Amino acid sequence: MQTAVPILHEVSYLEYKGKYKGLFSWILSTDHKRIGLMYMYAMMTFFLIGVMLGLAMKLELIAPGRTIMGPQTYNALFTVHGVIMIFMIVIPGLPAVFGNFMLPIMIGAKDVAFPKLNLLSWYIYMTGSILVICSVLFGNGIPDTGWTFYAPYSFKTGTNLLPAIFGAFVLGFASILTGLNFIVTIHRMRCPGMTWLKMPLFAWSLYGTAWIQLLATPVVGITLVLVALERIFGIGVFDPALGGDPVLYQHLFWIYSHPAVYVMILPAMGAISEIIPTFSQKHIFGYKAIVASTIAIAFVGYFVWGHHMFTSGMSGTAQYTFSILTFIVAIPSAIKVFNWISTMHKGSINPDIPFLWAISFIFVFMIGGFSGLVLGALATNVYVHDTAFVVAHFHFIVFGGVGFAFFGAIHYWYPKMFGRMYDKAWAKIGWAFFFVGFLTLYSPMFYLGMMGMPRRYYDYLPEFHAANILSTLGSWVMAFGLLIIIINLFRSAKNGAIAPMNPWNGKTLEWTVPSPPPTENFEDIPVYGEKDGPYEY
Amino acid sequence: MENVTQHSEPHYDPEASKLGMWLFIFTELLLFGGLFIVYSIYRFLNPVAFQLAGEELNVVIGAINTIILLVSSMTIAMSTTALQQKNKKLTLFLLIVTVVLALVFLVNKYFEWGTKFHHGIWPGSPHLINDMSKGEILFFGLYFVMTGLHALHIIIGMIFILVALKRVQKGTVNADRPSLLENAGLYWHLVDLIWIFLFPLFYLIH
Numbered sequence A: 001m002q003t004a005v006p007i008l009h010e011v012s013y014l015e016y017k018g019k020y021k022g023l024f025s026w027i028l029s030t031d032h033k034r035i036g037l038m039y040m041y042a043m044m045t046f047f048l049i050g051v052m053l054g055l056a057m058k059l060e061l062i063a064p065g066r067t068i069m070g071p072q073t074y075n076a077l078f079t080v081h082g083v084i085m086i087f088m089i090v091i092p093g094l095p096a097v098f099g100n101f102m103l104p105i106m107i108g109a110k111d112v113a114f115p116k117l118n119l120l121s122w123y124i125y126m127t128g129s130i131l132v133i134c135s136v137l138f139g140n141g142i143p144d145t146g147w148t149f150y151a152p153y154s155f156k157t158g159t160n161l162l163p164a165i166f167g168a169f170v171l172g173f174a175s176i177l178t179g180l181n182f183i184v185t186i187h188r189m190r191c192p193g194m195t196w197l198k199m200p201l202f203a204w205s206l207y208g209t210a211w212i213q214l215l216a217t218p219v220v221g222i223t224l225v226l227v228a229l230e231r232i233f234g235i236g237v238f239d240p241a242l243g244g245d246p247v248l249y250q251h252l253f254w255i256y257s258h259p260a261v262y263v264m265i266l267p268a269m270g271a272i273s274e275i276i277p278t279f280s281q282k283h284i285f286g287y288k289a290i291v292a293s294t295i296a297i298a299f300v301g302y303f304v305w306g307h308h309m310f311t312s313g314m315s316g317t318a319q320y321t322f323s324i325l326t327f328i329v330a331i332p333s334a335i336k337v338f339n340w341i342s343t344m345h346k347g348s349i350n351p352d353i354p355f356l357w358a359i360s361f362i363f364v365f366m367i368g369g370f371s372g373l374v375l376g377a378l379a380t381n382v383y384v385h386d387t388a389f390v391v392a393h394f395h396f397i398v399f400g401g402v403g404f405a406f407f408g409a410i411h412y413w414y415p416k417m418f419g420r421m422y423d424k425a426w427a428k429i430g431w432a433f434f435f436v437g438f439l440t441l442y443s444p445m446f447y448l449g450m451m452g453m454p455r456r457y458y459d460y461l462p463e464f465h466a467a468n469i470l471s472t473l474g475s476w477v478m479a480f481g482l483l484i485i486i487i488n489l490f491r492s493a494k495n496g497a498i499a500p501m502n503p504w505n506g507k508t509l510e511w512t513v514p515s516p517p518p519t520e521n522f523e524d525i526p527v528y529g530e531k532d533g534p535y536e537y
Numbered sequence B: 001m002e003n004v005t006q007h008s009e010p011h012y013d014p015e016a017s018k019l020g021m022w023l024f025i026f027t028e029l030l031l032f033g034g035l036f037i038v039y040s041i042y043r044f045l046n047p048v049a050f051q052l053a054g055e056e057l058n059v060v061i062g063a064i065n066t067i068i069l070l071v072s073s074m075t076i077a078m079s080t081t082a083l084q085q086k087n088k089k090l091t092l093f094l095l096i097v098t099v100v101l102a103l104v105f106l107v108n109k110y111f112e113w114g115t116k117f118h119h120g121i122w123p124g125s126p127h128l129i130n131d132m133s134k135g136e137i138l139f140f141g142l143y144f145v146m147t148g149l150h151a152l153h154i155i156i157g158m159i160f161i162l163v164a165l166k167r168v169q170k171g172t173v174n175a176d177r178p179s180l181l182e183n184a185g186l187y188w189h190l191v192d193l194i195w196i197f198l199f200p201l202f203y204l205i206h
């Protein structure tokens, strides 16, 4: 330790004066906490863009026929909305922001294993995102294939698709490097005495996620490269005119993209597994069952991709197999829900904001999961495939699940990250609007899908009008709630009341360091004794 | 665990960097794994066309390139041993040999692809699309993609080795801190290994 700066450990990471000044002290910092915040600011910006595109689509659907845009614009909107939301927000989401910020602190380390690689990942993430945005701003026409880039349309469309595909590829690379960094960090840098089964559940979920990122992302990477080459040269692999098979593209795409949905949801479940015991002031129920189900999800999730392709031409045997496996993958998720509920049972519950997000997470996640079973069953899938029902399903899971967990996590860790507390009354009002708006927005889509309204159309039959009006109204209520939440968080970072070290009486290690934490997190690396653990209340 | 890690001076954990490298290699294998799956599916569907097209490739150049890569794997392995024995000169020499061998590989590839172009065969070329069967189009499409991607990995590997070489020269990579060189070696073996699969798949199976 340098003697010239003896008070180094007193200074928080926000005030720390390193080699560089101003903006550079952020964009050249290898501090995992600053990198986490940089991801957060970038993602919030992209998220707001994505939300606006979503609101525009809902506005178009307020009445049948052309309302504010034509079919081509609508196609472009759902494509860009999907690419931004999936590849730039929910896939990297929780690991990049809260994983980066919290993982080292939670396992008692001073940083991740490869801090420079971590910063590099952020740059790669930004490069990928900017490429995606370039595909919108330049070229002749905004991509219109949907976020799935299905062949053969993805190399027939005249729109500027290449930067978007390349951007998704680059984003995957950032995801791989973050996963790699976390695996090595968890293997090598847990503090003395923290055995695997004493690791906080959020860290476990990041570990499971990191393996999926590592194992699945390269496959979609090469698939996207093949589509790009198909577009540029016409190599033939997915082009039926040249002997290729477009259904093979769908297989390769979903081999990644189904596990990718677990990349999204596992860290979300991990964050919920932190919030629930803290706000029940009780040891988590069934720690080992949660760990085992995390690993089971990561594993079984590889073998169910075919459920996205029941109608694409598959043998009967393949269909049954994928359907049964899809049912099996729902079991570990259900185990977690049981564990969370049992943790609350007889706990002394503190119904503060993060807890409200957590229980609303469980609620919407269960609806999403049950609708997943409807989709996983062969007979019903054929009926509702490619309808608004699927849109409702994945929004309940991806937005309801990952989104609610993200907001829960940010309200939970905010005092630690910024050293200040947000206005709790406004936070509750924002949450209430958001929750009600969310349900009003997406629930009607289950009904619409059942009645036969297809997804990805700017228009619909007159009999769907009433439910669509309701849904659009819901989108406004939700957006209003979102606005309150974000303004509240934004303002409180400067003006909020000073937060204590451990405002929620949490037991994991991040609550043992000052708020906000010093640059090095710990003055001395903590040591876990026999009796210590992350949830010892 | 008493040593305090600082941002100004990151700690040195060779185990961690090796683990990281292995994980990265794993992802590279999966990247090519996707291509191998595509290749086997189309070979299964078009056995005759793949055989015919395969006969057009030059087995001699392929074999020479295989030998070159195997030797280069040996030289880089020897360079790590030389580093351990604190023989800096020999280490540098062996690394230069490795890079030169990689260059020779690329030159051969250049001529090989050049001949194909000369015969009017490149992805999407009129000759390929108009005069050949769908199986042959797929074969050559995959041939250019897979050997091209492999060549790209050769270039990345060369850069990696050159960085290691520079560090050995400066002395920051030495017998006590050999990680970077060892990782460059691991990566180079991977590039070699992938070629060992590509060579029989495209040039030999008939």
Ligand code: HEM
Residues within 6 Å of the ligand: A148, A261, A262, A264, A265, A307, A308, A326, A327, A329, A330, A333, A368, A369, A370, A371, A372, A373, A375, A376, A377, A381, A384, A385, A386, A390, A393, A394, A397, A398, A401, A402
């Ligand atoms: C209980 C577990 C789940 C089951 C049984 C399930 C089942 C399904 C099925 C069968 C489909 C295909 C519907 C179709 O296109 O016909 C689907 C679509 C989808 N699911 Fe799930 N799912 C589950 C959980 C999740 C989770 C955890 C996520 C994300 C975090 C997710 C995200 C999605 C997305 C994004 C799509 C739509 C993809 C598209 O076509 O654009 N699902 N789900």
Ligand SMILES: [Cu+2]
Residues within 6 Å of the ligand: A257, A258, A261, A304, A305, A307, A308
């Ligand atoms: Cu799926």
